Amino acid sequence: MKLLLDAGNSRIKWQLRDRADIVCSGVDVAETAGLFREMDDRLWTQVDFVAICTVRSESAREALVRAIKLHTQVPVRFFWTEPRFGDLVCAYENPSAMGADRWHAMVAAWEVFKGACVVIDAGSAITVDWIDASGRHEGGYILPGKNLMLDALSQKTARVLFQREQTLASVSPGQTTGECVLHGVNWLLRALAIELGRKTTVPVMVTGGDGPYIKKALSESADPALPVRLSPDLVLDGLAQVANC
Numbered sequence: 001m002k003l004l005l006d007a008g009n010s011r012i013k014w015q016l017r018d019r020a021d022i023v024c025s026g027v028d029v030a031e032t033a034g035l036f037r038e039m040d041d042r043l044w045t046q047v048d049f050v051a052i053c054t055v056r057s058e059s060a061r062e063a064l065v066r067a068i069k070l071h072t073q074v075p076v077r078f079f080w081t082e083p084r085f086g087d088l089v090c091a092y093e094n095p096s097a098m099g100a101d102r103w104h105a106m107v108a109a110w111e112v113f114k115g116a117c118v119v120i121d122a123g124s125a126i127t128v129d130w131i132d133a134s135g136r137h138e139g140g141y142i143l144p145g146k147n148l149m150l151d152a153l154s155q156k157t158a159r160v161l162f163q164r165e166q167t168l169a170s171v172s173p174g175q176t177t178g179e180c181v182l183h184g185v186n187w188l189l190r191a192l193a194i195e196l197g198r199k200t201t202v203p204v205m206v207t208g209g210d211g212p213y214i215k216k217a218l219s220e221s222a223d224p225a226l227p228v229r230l231s232p233d234l235v236l237d238g239l240a241q242v243a244n245c
Ligand SMILES: Nc1ncnc2c1ncn2[C@@H]1O[C@H](COP(=O)(O)OP(=O)(O)O)[C@@H](O)[C@H]1O
Pocket: 007, 008, 009, 010, 011, 012, 122, 123, 124, 125, 145, 146, 147, 148, 166, 208, 209, 210
């Protein structure tokens, strides 16, 4: 069985897969021993390969390897952005500079649609990437995600004081600082989805922690005929494909 990891800037998501079956899974913020609390000794003996997609720092990458080596000595391999995978071709002149999460998300989306599509990953950062009908990556955008926007406001202003409430989905004009900030960020995410829905004629694949919010806004605003698919494990799906498991 293959252990697959997607180490994003906020959270590390992992799954133990037996081909397409997800046998065990977990998520945590840090690469500590507790990351794999859902695994037991019996499952660890069944792991024969570890595949990792990371956008974290080099020191975090090394810490992750140490955390894995506490449990298993099987090969651990990192997968980075490649110039191409099958028909999918990276737009970057220097593909290794593009986040490996973006690449593996695109690999998985291309496998699903096998045609022109947009991939939006609403994680710590929000990334939007376009693929044309031939598999050529046309390019994309990188924007701050919801938490990063809230962090920027609380750290770079003196008097914008608010509590975080992740569940608040309203976009009505706020009447307290907290409402103004939280509704404002929701409004921006919604505006992004509406703009995407208005401009896009090709299927949209959505992933990331704030993916459900983007998907909902897209579904409410775009042409009902526009295919919009939410796939929370998109990066792991792409990684599984590239790692050939
Ligand atoms: N339990 C949660 N912990 C952290 N972020 C969450 C959680 N639930 C939703 N989110 C949202 O998800 C975003 C992070 O998404 P995620 O896909 O985990 O990021 P990354 O891939 O960068 O690690 C945050 O901006 C936040 O708004």
